[in-house]
Amino acid sequence: MGEAPAFIVDDPQSGFANGLGLKFKGCETAAIIGDRKYVIGPANDESTLATEVQIFDEISGNWVMPTVLGTKPKPGKGLSAVPLNEDRILIIKKGSTSDDCIWFLEVDTEYVRNQKKSLGTEVVAWSKGVLGNSEKPVVISGPSGVGKGTLITMLMKEFPSMFGFSVSHTTRASRNMEKDGVHYHFTDRSVMENEIKDGKFLEFANVHGNLYGTSVEAVEVVADSGKRCILDIDVQGARSVRASSLEAIFIFICPPSMMELENRLRSRGTETEEQIQKRLRNAKAEMEQGKSSGIFDYILYNDNLEQCYEGLKKLLGLDGSAAATQKTSPQGIDLPLDHLVTKIENKILINCGVAELGKAAKNLIVLDVSSLNGGAPGRTRGLNVYAVDSFSDAFAGFNQLS
Ligand SMILES: Nc1nc2c(ncn2[C@@H]2O[C@H](COP(=O)(O)OP(=O)(O)O)[C@@H](O)[C@H]2O)c(=O)[nH]1
Numbered sequence: 001m002g003e004a005p006a007f008i009v010d011d012p013q014s015g016f017a018n019g020l021g022l023k024f025k026g027c028e029t030a031a032i033i034g035d036r037k038y039v040i041g042p043a044n045d046e047s048t049l050a051t052e053v054q055i056f057d058e059i060s061g062n063w064v065m066p067t068v069l070g071t072k073p074k075p076g077k078g079l080s081a082v083p084l085n086e087d088r089i090l091i092i093k094k095g096s097t098s099d100d101c102i103w104f105l106e107v108d109t110e111y112v113r114n115q116k117k118s119l120g121t122e123v124v125a126w127s128k129g130v131l132g133n134s135e136k137p138v139v140i141s142g143p144s145g146v147g148k149g150t151l152i153t154m155l156m157k158e159f160p161s162m163f164g165f166s167v168s169h170t171t172r173a174s175r176n177m178e179k180d181g182v183h184y185h186f187t188d189r190s191v192m193e194n195e196i197k198d199g200k201f202l203e204f205a206n207v208h209g210n211l212y213g214t215s216v217e218a219v220e221v222v223a224d225s226g227k228r229c230i231l232d233i234d235v236q237g238a239r240s241v242r243a244s245s246l247e248a249i250f251i252f253i254c255p256p257s258m259m260e261l262e263n264r265l266r267s268r269g270t271e272t273e274e275q276i277q278k279r280l281r282n283a284k285a286e287m288e289q290g291k292s293s294g295i296f297d298y299i300l301y302n303d304n305l306e307q308c309y310e311g312l313k314k315l316l317g318l319d320g321s322a323a324a325t326q327k328t329s330p331q332g333i334d335l336p337l338d339h340l341v342t343k344i345e346n347k348i349l350i351n352c353g354v355a356e357l358g359k360a361a362k363n364l365i366v367l368d369v370s371s372l373n374g375g376a377p378g379r380t381r382g383l384n385v386y387a388v389d390s391f392s393d394a395f396a397g398f399n400q401l402s
């Protein structure tokens with residue numbers, strides 16, 4: 001049996017409904033947790049373009065120094081604060097860019113009690129509220145020189161708003177045309193090994209004598225932008241991802257022959273003879289594992305590039321129809337001033353009001369708070385955001401609503 005809603009705000013202008021609700025005074029909002037009131041809004045100091053949180057401690061009767069959260073709320077756009085538990089508040093605000101940022105704050109209650117001269121709140125996680133991100137990430141593997149990079153570049157060029165590349169870390173030297181942070185994050189082995197120890201990597205492997213790895217951050221950055229993540233990783237990495245909690249589609253790319261693979265590697269002209277020989281030796285084992293390991297959902301032969309690309313698009317459901325493109329394009333969420341927020345257990349429903357004629361954006365947005373995984377600052381992204389058609393769709397699974 002489901003619980004009653006924690007609160008439902010019928011009239012946002014009327015103040016704190018059920019002791020937990022929202023207060024809209026222009027672009028200001030507040031939440032009360034126990035003896036503390038958290039007021040969130042534009043900074044009093046007009047010269048700073050910031051949103052601030054101020055905490056009022058009822059017991060000491062003191063206001064705590066404001067903490068800066070990020071850029072100012074957008075004029076005319078909504079801002080809400082939802083208490084999640086004793087020390088966490090979810091702040092929902094329209095970002096300063098075209099996206100809606102959802103800020104999830106962990107409040108340092110210790111500070112409020114001790115009146116320390118430090119920040120009273122800390123942003124522990126954030127997520128951009130973008131719809132259309134439910135498609136599984138795509139893992140692409142295959143021997144060096146088979147054409148993975150070429151195929152991925154074609155896909156990203158044709159569907160720029162749909163796919164985002166997971167930028168790996170590597171200890172290998174950069175090639176002429178490669179840019180740090182775009183093709184790879186080029187790094188030192190000792191730095192990367194420490195980061196691996198710190199749990200920052202989803203997977204890593206020694207490939208052709210260098211260390212390569214996918215950071216959790218690399219995948220989250222793409223997810224936060226509302227795009228479908230593409231990973232270009234070797235077979236060992238694909239095996240690790242298969243064993244991880246990341247659900248993905250695994251595609252292995254094969255060359256038409258080893259001779260053609262060698263031709264492509266040589267004509268690319270990015271490796272020394274020694275490196276080419278190493279890559280060709282490794283290619284044999286990779287081909288065997290790729291075809292027989294059971295890791296991969298699909299095998300594609302890259303003989304004719306155009307045909308292989310068409311095959312890839314077909315696997316990804318991109319058959320060229322407008323409907324397919326529409327289905328996976330991310331949509332930002334509008335957040336008007338007069339939206340309503342409802343929280344039931346782990347779900348928060350934002351009702352953004354009546355749809356503007358001709359606008360595709362859905363107006364009932366669900367934030368699934370249970371998908372937040374907690375942890376260190378900057379590591380806790382992953383709020384699951386989706387649109388529904390009706391209130392009951394949002395809370396399907398709860399047996400009873402009061
Ligand atoms: N496991 C793993 N492999 C990666 C990662 N990034 C790249 N690779 C693989 O490392 C191998 C070498 O990549 P690279 O040095 O760019 O050479 P190329 O494949 O010949 O273009 C390829 O098989 C890539 O798929 C990663 O983050 N993790």
Ligand SMILES: Nc1ncnc2c1ncn2[C@@H]1O[C@H](COP(=O)(O)OP(=O)(O)O)[C@@H](O)[C@H]1O
Nearest residue numbers: 144145146147148149150264268302303304305
């Ligand atoms: N189907 C194909 N036919 C001929 N050359 C190809 C084909 N696919 C890719 N290439 C070329 O082969 C070389 C290696 O491709 P690349 O995408 O760098 O491989 P990978 O990323 O798998 O190492 C590049 O010069 C690319 O232009």
